[in-house]
């Protein structure tokens with residue numbers, strides 16, 4: 001068995017590279033997508049690692065991998081599609097006509113769904129100051145909601161990473177997360193999906209790539225494609241269900257000085273950050289509103305009013 005290389009022609013711009021492997025034995029088709037946010041690099045390295053190890057590891061089924069869904073964004077180190085500045089991961093299933101990003105998303109959507117995947121793994125990164133985590137979408141579909149929820153949760157747990165549910169339903173829809181690639185795969189197609197958020201943006205970090213690779217192999221193991229179950233990540237947080245939440249927001253302009261680190265436990269009232277003047281005088285102290293833990297810290301120091309001082313995990317219901 002070896003990795004096959006192919007390309008997906010796009011409406012304009014460079015074709016998307018594809019790497020695939022078929023075990024020749026019946027089993028699930030798993031699609032792995034990376035780098036739709038062009039500044040989120042870890043997934044590119046994870047796909048390379050998978051391409052190297054899958055010929056020796058694959059037991060059944062097939063794996064189709066897209067090392068980048070946004071080559072122009074990778075080249076210019078931008079989250080968005082550079083030609084029109086839109087976030088591709090809020091546009092699925094896209095449209096055959098209209099702005100470049102809509103057509104780009106539509107071409108990706110058609111190719112992914114034509115493969116009739118049983119599982120989708122979408123690879124992202126949050127921030128340099130973040131614990132690695134797996135995120136599960138909100139299932140908006142009424143039909144088979146419970147079953148689909150369970151299947152998504154099982155995939156996420158198999159990553160060995162801390163599992164977070166997405167924002168509550170109203171914000172999930174308001175932020176167009178149902179139109180992210182995994183969100184649309186779950187909610188349009190009823191296919192389970194999981195998003196992995198691992199590593200810093202912009203550069204490949206070898207430890208983060210190894211964590212992402214182990215997590216992806218763990219998910220592939222849970223559906224029997226390989227047999228390499230993931231160990232629990234050293235930063236793993238149990239005791240959920242947890243959901244992703246924005247931390248308290250700043251009320252002042254100044255310098256953001258975190259008082260916690262990613263992974264730190266929060267009680268109600270735990271100081272998360274101070275906003276100080278540049279001379280060091282404290283303008284405000286931002287405190288946790290409920291129990292949970294710190295997921296990620298923002299990649300900025302100068303803040304204006306309205307900036308969330310951290311991404312936190314809080315109990316979901």
Ligand SMILES: [Zn+2]
Pocket residue numbers: 037040124125
């Ligand atoms: Zn992303």
